[in-house]
Amino acid sequence: MAENEKIKKVSIIISKGSLEGVYPGLIMANGARMEGIETMVFFTFFGLDAIVKKRMNKLKVATVGNPAMHIPTLIGALPGMSAFATSMMKKEMEKLDIPPVDEFIEMIHDAGAKLYACKATVEMFHLTKDDFTEEVDDIINVGTFYELSAGAQIIFT
Amino acid sequence: MATETMNVTFDADGYLADHNEWNEDLARELAREEGIEELTDMHWKVINFMRKDYIENGAVPTIRRLKKAGGIPTKELYSLFPDGPAKKAARIAGLPKPKGCV
Secondary structure, eight states: OOOTTOEEEEEEEEEOOOOHHHHHHHHHHHHHHHHEEEEEEEEEEEEEEEBBTTTTTOOOOOOSOOGGGOOOOHHHHTTTHHHHHHHHHHHHHHHHOOOHEEEEEEEEHHHHHHEEEEHHHHHHOOOOGBBOOOOEEEEHHHHHHHHHHHOOOEEEE | OOOGGGGGGGGGTTBSSGGGOOOHHHHHHHHHTOOOOOHHHHHHHHHHHHHHHHHHSSSSOOHHHHHHHEEEEEHHHHHHHHHHHHHHHHHHTTTTOOOOOO
16 A cells, blocks of 8 residues: 555454444444445454344443453452443443444444454354344355455454 | 635635635535535535534534434435545535544
């Protein structure tokens, strides 16, 4: 890629299923479309929770094993801590007009981004197309992911 | 650029420095610069909502707000202002460059 050349296409991989694992990828994807960049999002491993209908709005912030939460691990493990941190974070995001996961996925889809589920993970978790929100374009394997990503910057989150 | 002859000031990002200097003719010129040859009724609906919302709330509305409060479907917004709807529409509406991430 030549220096200072505008990015034309991005391919974003979302591999984590916590709230803080999913949102950065969604914000990057939506932001790419807002800049007129061709965008695809590939959901793999626990990242699939972001497009599974019955899970997508129940994602939680991980309060254990995350030093940047600034609370001791043992406190983070107390019942209700994750729910509390999640509700706090959701409130802050709402203030910034960052939508809940289902609405965000719809927005990114309406913005023209393509959304794909990883075939290997779908099989591993025994999921079917019916488990996914309707905005998902297809279930694809890794080979197809690379084919569709031709010419794109690949971003792993 | 035609806008240079219209006696208005732009900021470093190329957005109108003072939104009070905006008028519909200027919007048509700015739209042409953005590659939109003709502003349709739907374009005007977006532009007018953005200006009203900015004047009332002091912030350029997000794409989400354009949908929820302005009744402009996201898909349609992207087809009206291709390749960067929020920024293009804000520029044509004479508003500053949007600052948020969404």
